[in-house]
Amino acid sequence: MSGSNAVAKSGAKSGAGSAELVQALVAGGELTDPDSPRGRLLNAAARLFVEKGFARTTVRDIAAEVGILSGSIFHHFRSKEAILCQVMREVTTFARARMEQAVTRERSPRGRLRACILCELEAIHGRAVPGFTILVSEWRSLSPESQKQVLRLREGYEQLWREVLADAGRMDDPALARRLLQGALSHSYNWYRPKRQGLSLDELAGQVLSLFARQGAA
Amino acid sequence: MSGSNAVAKSGAKSGAGSAELVQALVAGGELTDPDSPRGRLLNAAARLFVEKGFARTTVRDIAAEVGILSGSIFHHFRSKEAILCQVMREVTTFARARMEQAVTRERSPRGRLRACILCELEAIHGRAVPGFTILVSEWRSLSPESQKQVLRLREGYEQLWREVLADAGRMDDPALARRLLQGALSHSYNWYRPKRQGLSLDELAGQVLSLFARQGAA
């Protein structure tokens, strides 16, 4: 929970917007500068992977998105899969930093759980963490070695979730609760449409919270 | 979609086993005979789609699985996507019939909900409904027209779920509950391993039930 990473070192205040958080992570070398050619490629790839899926996105698509030719991509990345891997790494890093920030702001255990839920929902649906859904939907497109790399980064994120869950209620098994929650939340990408339903992300987070923690501990 | 040999294992509960159900549906023209060449192709395709995903499965893979050459597939199906579509249609048909059977056996609302959860878990993890996970994981691989076809069949399955949910507790919104539940259950495909954890599907169903319906209506 105590951020011993570049975020804290860079002095990111609790209330900093996404722009500042990104800046801090870029400065700490944990994220690629989104204004660099490489960063632009990563962002374009993330968007396309979300939109069409990894297999149906070609390197020509990605290249066209940033206005270069397909071959030029391989000046920046060793392979198409390396792009996916790096996207996942950076998405994970950013999502974790963002959730740490959100959790720190809350005082009550239940408030922290709600913050986590909302945080992940925003990552899935908003533009808060572009490419977040890929972590689930394209997981099997990664080679086992790449999976290990991402998993190592992911562990901190999941650890935070589990701590918050364990604090927030009398769940027999926080790890199980997290898994069910992750499935429920990530699947919402397939049906939640903020305009069509009259349901904001914040309200949805509340509904999820009340379903998963009815007895309302703490 | 159930192979004739997969039945014996899963027919532990009371009532008609899967074999009889498949037979009845085949006789009714709702399912392709799994022993026909076309049926064998559908089964092989379903297995491969689950295992490697639709995009990474080639028609040559499917053909090799049943011992024919790739070109011969197109004697039975118009396109690769038509295979996916048909797999999804038959999986949906079978899963619905199976769940109706399971629900009818139960007397209490809570028992019916539990039966639905277990039923879907068995569809996801067991060999009860091979290819069930594709309905979620490969949904976007279908063309819009094919999606409509499958959706029409799916509607009955979802309707049944919603009725059971509405009966089983004081959920404000059965449709929302179903969606969260569907995400949670289908995601379990990515982490649940019956051998590694000491957790049976039946126990998992119980855990899910108690998390989602804590106040224990009915």
Place this chain on the structure above:
DNA sequence: AACGCTACCAAGCAAGCGCTTGGTTATCAA
């Protein structure tokens, strides 16, 4: 002016893809 470096282009290769074509074999009914 010469260098080194980053970022990119132009062209295309080898492999793999879904799918087509024309023909062969086995089965079975009339």
Place this chain on the structure above:
DNA sequence: TTGATAACCAAGCGCTTGCTTGGTAGCGTT
């Protein structure tokens, strides 16, 4: 015996894919 039909083979076509190669324009440094 003939003819129809289902099931499949053998060969390969046209296209797309990820990726490679060799070269160049621009820029800051020395």
